[in-house]
Amino acid sequence: MNTTVNATEEGAAPAPAALLDAWLESLPEPHILFDRSYRIVAANGAYRQQYGQGGSVLGRTCHAVSHHSAVPCDQAGESCPLARSLVSGQRERVLHLHHTRSGREYVQIELTPLRAGAGEPLYFLERMEPLRIAQGAGTDAPAMLGRAPAFRAALELIARVAPSQASVLLLGESGTGKELAARAVHEASTRAARPLVAVDCASLPESLFESELFGHEKGAFTGAHAARAGLVEAAHGGTLFLDEVGDIPLTMQVKLLRLLESGTYRRVGQSELRRADIRLVAATHRDLGAMVRAGQFRQDLYYRLSTFPITLPALRERAPDIPLLAESLLQRVAPGRRLTLAPAALRCLAQHPFPGNVRELRNVLERAALLTDGDTITAATVARALTFDQGGLQPAATGQTPAPAPAAPDLRSLQDAALRSALQTPGRTRRELAAALGISPRTLYRKLRSMQKQ
Incomplete structure (x- = not known):
């Protein structure tokens, strides 16, 4: 790789080209170094392979190579990390839709400003990591798909919260893809290699909810002929997805809250406490705030679930x-x-x-x-x-009157x-x-x- 970094501004020291080359080439993700005019002055092999299309990228602007655009990102409908960094003076993360050798793909961008002493940054280092959970072009595989601003805003929140351990509450109308979003959160997390266990709260009768969720011991109730692990235990080390969480019976909500607060639970018919290592993702099409005010949903559970709420657009x-x-x-x-x-x-x-x-x-x-x-x-x-x-739509039997279609x-x-x-x-x-x-x-x-x- 030919690196052409030359310090032309007063007070800047020349960058050691050979050392910079070796360091960039050691990084597995695509990386580029560019100046305040968006001109690429260094790029590693991973970037050239993904975006170079067989030609040189040095001297070209980052938006021309990655976006096929003649203008910077903030003039083409996207958030420019360089512009944001000049305002904030610190590292910035954004989600972009890039032209890659595989087509248009969502990429997480992390931009770091590089300074010579205490002055303004002269160069910017940009790391690119593909967001495998979403696609910007047609695909026959189940994935979050779209380019509209409302979709991209939700996707950026998913990409930001997924690597953490925070509980996520997915909100939105029926049919907006909440289960797909829950899978996206799991697959972009550090728990991706462990199970994602989905619980359809709307389909579980109240009499079976506790044993399905926490498991039971032999003889705990009529028909319990053998001990059985629950869905919480099956999700150990991974993600527990509670779909339609607004349908959880009030009697069970306090036990779910105890699980989330203490990380412990008991099987039905057992006094021994068990520990659960789970990350919780919940989803609902209901207005939980209204349910709290109506006394149909516990306020403390609501706040525990909604650490990071994300609304999926209709x-x-x-x-x-x-x-x-x-x-x-x-x-x-x-x-x-x-x-x-x-x-x-x-x-x-x-x-x-x-x-x-x-x-x-x-x-x-x-x-x-x-x-x-x-x-x-x-x-x-x-x-x-x-x-x-x-004429085929009838009001759902949820106790609520839906808005007329x-x-x-x-x-x-x-x-x-x-x-x-x-x-x-x-x-x-x-x-x-x-x-x-x-x-x-x-x-x-x-x-x-x-x-x-x-």
């Missing part, structure tokens, strides 16, 4: 991610088929509010795939798939909306438009005449 808050999510979901719901969504079909999806969030999007795409014989899913097919839920339009309204959306695409003949919508040219002419009379 799909309507990250609508630009719909094409990316749809591409990935289609690979999972229709494996072996190379299905694509027509542009008008994507616009039809973007106009839907998706009260069921990503889970609802998956259902719609699976229906659309089953209704499609060819390789392209049309807007008319998406409109038809969206009508399957019309937006009224679902009828099939004709959805088809007309898809047609109007398709008409906005310039340069298409009527025959091409009919093919994109999955209808015959004659049917298209009839619909156009009908719309003109409205």
